[in-house]
Each structure stands twice: as C-alpha cells, then as structure tokens.
Amino acid sequence: MAPSDPDQSATPYADALRRHRDGLRGPFMIPGHSAGVWGSTDRLIDFMGAEAVALDIPQLLPGVDLEADSPYARSRELAAQAWRAERTWFLTNGASQGNRMALIAAAAFGDTIVAQRSSHSSFFDGLVVSGLTPRFVHPTIDPVHGIAHGVTAAQIDDALDRARDAGAKAAAVAIVSPSYFGAVADVAAIAEAAHRHGVLLIVDGSWGAHFGFHPGVPASPTQLGADIVISSVHKLGGSLTQTAMVHVTPTAPAGLASQLERAFRLTESTSPNSLLLASLDIARAELASNRMGLEVSLAAARRARELVAASSVLSLPDDDFLRHPDVIALDPLHVAVDVRGLGLTGAEAKARLGAEHGVFVEIASEHAVVALVGAGQGARPELLVDALEALASDSATDAAASPPAPRPPQPGEAVLTPREAYFAPSELVAADAAVGRVSTDLLAAYPPGVPNIVPGERITAEAVAFLHAVTRRPSGYVRGAVDPLVAHLRVVRETA
Numbered sequence: 001m002a003p004s005d006p007d008q009s010a011t012p013y014a015d016a017l018r019r020h021r022d023g024l025r026g027p028f029m030i031p032g033h034s035a036g037v038w039g040s041t042d043r044l045i046d047f048m049g050a051e052a053v054a055l056d057i058p059q060l061l062p063g064v065d066l067e068a069d070s071p072y073a074r075s076r077e078l079a080a081q082a083w084r085a086e087r088t089w090f091l092t093n094g095a096s097q098g099n100r101m102a103l104i105a106a107a108a109f110g111d112t113i114v115a116q117r118s119s120h121s122s123f124f125d126g127l128v129v130s131g132l133t134p135r136f137v138h139p140t141i142d143p144v145h146g147i148a149h150g151v152t153a154a155q156i157d158d159a160l161d162r163a164r165d166a167g168a169k170a171a172a173v174a175i176v177s178p179s180y181f182g183a184v185a186d187v188a189a190i191a192e193a194a195h196r197h198g199v200l201l202i203v204d205g206s207w208g209a210h211f212g213f214h215p216g217v218p219a220s221p222t223q224l225g226a227d228i229v230i231s232s233v234h235k236l237g238g239s240l241t242q243t244a245m246v247h248v249t250p251t252a253p254a255g256l257a258s259q260l261e262r263a264f265r266l267t268e269s270t271s272p273n274s275l276l277l278a279s280l281d282i283a284r285a286e287l288a289s290n291r292m293g294l295e296v297s298l299a300a301a302r303r304a305r306e307l308v309a310a311s312s313v314l315s316l317p318d319d320d321f322l323r324h325p326d327v328i329a330l331d332p333l334h335v336a337v338d339v340r341g342l343g344l345t346g347a348e349a350k351a352r353l354g355a356e357h358g359v360f361v362e363i364a365s366e367h368a369v370v371a372l373v374g375a376g377q378g379a380r381p382e383l384l385v386d387a388l389e390a391l392a393s394d395s396a397t398d399a400a401a402s403p404p405a406p407r408p409p410q411p412g413e414a415v416l417t418p419r420e421a422y423f424a425p426s427e428l429v430a431a432d433a434a435v436g437r438v439s440t441d442l443l444a445a446y447p448p449g450v451p452n453i454v455p456g457e458r459i460t461a462e463a464v465a466f467l468h469a470v471t472r473r474p475s476g477y478v479r480g481a482v483d484p485l486v487a488h489l490r491v492v493r494e495t496a
C-alpha cells in the first residue's frame with residue numbers, strides 16, 4: 001500500500017488527462033475522432049462538448065497510465081486507501097463486471113458458493129463463467145412490501161454447515177448489502193461466520209459506495225471483515241454511469257488479489273474509457289475529502305423523510321424494514337416512501353411521477369417508491385413530496401382499474417449448475433410448454449434485476465405467470481428474455 005495519510009482531494013489521473021490534452025498537437029493514433037484536434041468532429045463535439053472529446057484518450061500512455069507509479073496507479077492507490085482496501089480495481093463495465101470478477105477469482109478457492117438467492121443477475125452470470133455451484137440462502141420476504149431484504153449470519157452459518165456435511169468445498173459466501181431498498185445486513189457477523197468456516201466473504205455493496213465516509217452513513221463492508229467488495233460507484237457515489245470498483249481487503253487470503261487481477265484482465269476491455277476512469281478518480285476525491293458534500297445530501301434526505309412523515313397521505317416504511325432480522329440499519333440516502341395512502345401501487349405512482357411531473361424515482365415495490373439522493377447532491381425534497389401528494393386527488397379510480405403488482409415466484413428445483421445448463425444443448429419452446437423443463441437462461445424482472453429463473457432450475461407455472469404479469473406492466477422489462485413478451489423460453493433439450 002502507498003504511504004498513509006495521503007491527500008484525498010488529489011485527482012492524479014484526471015489531472016494527467018488534462019496535461020496530455022494540453023500537450024497534444026498531432027494525434028496520429030486512436031481514438032479516430034482525434035480528440036477534436038483536426039477539427040473534423042463537429043457533430044460529436046456539438047453533442048459531447050469539446051472538453052469531453054479532448055479528454056477521451058487511449059490507454060498505455062507515458063505519464064498517464066503506463067508506468068508502475070503512473071497517475072492511474074496513484075489514483076487506484078488513493079481509492080484503496082479511501083476505502084481501506086489492500087488493492088482496488090477501476091471497472092468500466094459496471095458492478096456487473098465486478099460480480100463476474102469476484103466469482104472467477106473465488107473459483108480458485110473451491111467449487112461451491114453459498115449465496116443470497118436475491119443477488120443481482122450479474123452474480124448469476126458470474127456463476128456461469130466461473131462454474132461455481134451455488135447453494136442458495138433465501139432472504140425473508142417482507143410480507144407488507146413484497147420485497148426481499150438480506151440474509152442473517154445464522155442462515156449463512158447453517159448453509160455452510162450443510163455444504164460441508166454434503167462434502168462440498170465452499171470457496172466463498174456472497175451477499176448483497178445494502179439492498180436496492182437500502183437495507184443493510186450484519187456484514188461483520190456474516191464475515192465472522194464465513195471466516196469460521198474458512199471461506200471468503202464477497203459483499204456486493206453496489207448501492208453503498210458512499211458507506212464509511214461520514215458518521216451519518218453505515219460503515220463500508222471493506223471495514224467490516226469482507227474480503228472482496230464490489231461497489232457500483234456510479235449508482236450513488238457520483239461517478240459516470242458504467243463505472244464501478246472492486247476492492248480486496250488487507251485481511252483477505254494470500255493469492256486472492258492476484259486471482260482478481262487475472263479476472264480483471266479476463267473481463268475488462270483493453271480500451272477502457274478515460275472519461276469513465278477519471279470520473280472514478282474525481283468521485284473518490286469528493287467522497288473522501290469533501291465531507292460537506294455528504295452532509296448536504298444527508299440533510300436533503302432527512303428533509304424528505306420529515307416531509308413524508310408530516311404528510312397525511314404518505315408514510316415512511318423504515319420501521320417496517322428494520323423489523324426484519326436480516327436488516328440492521330438503513331442507508332439514509334435511500335428514501336423509501338409508502339404510497340398506499342394515495343390509493344396507488346408503487347409502480348403506478350412511479351410511472352405517474354415521471355409522466356405527469358418529470359420526477360423520476362429509482363424503484364417501486366407494491367406499496368412504496370424509493371427516491372435516491374446521490375452522495376454530494378443537494379436534492380429538492382419538496383419537489384418529490386409535492387408531486388407525490390398531487391397524485392392523490394384522482395388516484396382512487398386508477399388504483400381500482402389496475403391489476404395488483406405481481407409477487408415474485410419461489411425458485412424452481414435446481415437440477416443442473418448454472419454453467420452446465422447454460423452450455424447444455426437447448427431448444428426454444430412456447431412459454432406454456434416450458435413449465436417443468438430446465439431453463440438454460442437467466443430471466444430477471446427489472447428492476448431490481450433479481451433473477452426469477454436461473455439456468456439449471458426447473459421453470460414453474462408460477463414463474464411464467466409472474467414474468468408475463470411483469471411484461472404487461474407499464475415499465476415491465478425482463479432481462480434475459482428471448483422476446484419482450486416472454487412468449488418463448490430456452491430450455492435444456494431432452495434426450496429421448
């Protein structure tokens with residue numbers, strides 16, 4: 001690790017891009033847009049801005065990212081220090097890439113992974129590429145809000161015992177914290193359980209890049225015993241869309257960092273975008289050195305909660321969430337609002353907020369919408385609450401007319417590993433005929449992108465009905481579907 005107490009306000013990589021731009025006179029190399037120097041990129045500049053085009057430079061440049069002590073290397077060191085990690089990778093294919101990297105790296109340590117079933121679909125893609133056999137732990141479903149929160153240390157302990165008794169060589173435990181709804185799991189206790197069994201803990205911390213940077217937010221999983229932490233910095237951390245980080249912590253086993261490095265090479269482009277990488281450099285500097293930034297967003301989120309609490313038609317589901325044993329805290333920047341008092345479902349409120357008020361919230365459940373306040377942003381909570389309250393007047397009739405939100409199905413029986421099923425001979429069949437067959441594909445209603453059918457699981461009538469109901473909803477989208485209406489599914493071909 002680099003020397004302690006670094007200046008976290010420094011942005012060495014972003015500064016190096018600017019220096020390169022200032023010295024660039026004759027770009028006879030990629031990118032072909034010539035950074036605008038030859039003046040033939042007017043349409044691109046008109047759209048992107050001249051500065052963005054000028055700073056879009058290729059990899060492997062001396063003084064930028066080539067040398068072992070390059071500004072890029074320094075920027076990654078600063079990020080590792082900010083999150084108290086041993087080493088940090090900058091990703092330009094999202095936390096989705098991070099999940100694939102983590103699982104490929106973990107496969108060097110065993111053949112099985114104990115994982116939260118409500119993980120993001122990219123985690124399941126990681127199962128396909130790594131070949132790890134999952135043993136799932138099912139989160140409790142919140143009966144009021146119809147959403148899955150997290151898992152407990154006791155559940156993980158039990159699953160690891162059962163994996164050992166079945167003769168499996170568990171490599172890792174994988175959990176998600178915080179959840180899409182901001183619910184925080186007891187990472188420290190889960191880390192203890194994983195390490196007692198001699199396995200790694202991977203935390204998909206995609207929704208909590210800002211954790212650990214202010215006393216008003218929960219601690220980062222990097223400080224709670226996790227070995228690998230995946231962080232979708234673009235979600236709430238302030239970097240550009242598609243950027244993320246993977247951290248390996250100082251207490252992780254020897255050899256894990258080099259496996260992650262290999263997995264990074266396997267999954268990353270050889271031409272990661274310099275603007276995206278610089279945005280990670282700047283987001284880290286802001287999180288780690290601008291305490292006021294987080295204070296402003298915490299104040300905005302607090303004000304939003306106050307306004308909701310004072311409303312006669314809205315309420316806060318926070319206490320409902322905290323009643324679940326798998327939730328030990330909530331991220332203050334995820335503001336969940338119970339909209340039942342509007343006579344609308346969460347999905348209806350979300351759709352109408354956007355269409356009628358230009359107010360866009362991140363996600364909706366049956367009874368709630370979740371508004372996010374990005375770290376460092378001073379949002380205007382009044383805008384959200386006023387728009388929500390304005391939906392109340394004529395909503396009762398709409399609510400009666402719309403179908404109830406579909407409930408996620410129970411998983412089907414696992415017959416093959418995700419990798420076996422993915423590469424098995426397959427055929428496309430009509431959705432009705434797919435019931436009882438083994439899926440080769442992963443299908444996940446989005447958001448939240450939690451898989452409803454996993455490769456290797458038998459397709460149930462309940463899952464097909466759920467996915468069809470999702471496609472009928474206004475913003476319904478099923479990731480992994482062969483066709484948008486899920487009329488057909490790909491299944492393992494049966495031999496006669």
Ligand SMILES: Cc1ncc(COP(=O)(O)O)c(C=O)c1O
Nearest residue numbers: 093094095096120176204206232
């Ligand atoms: C828990 C979780 N992990 C990973 C991802 C993937 O993140 P990205 O969009 O950065 O690839 C998401 C996306 O929503 C997510 O919710």
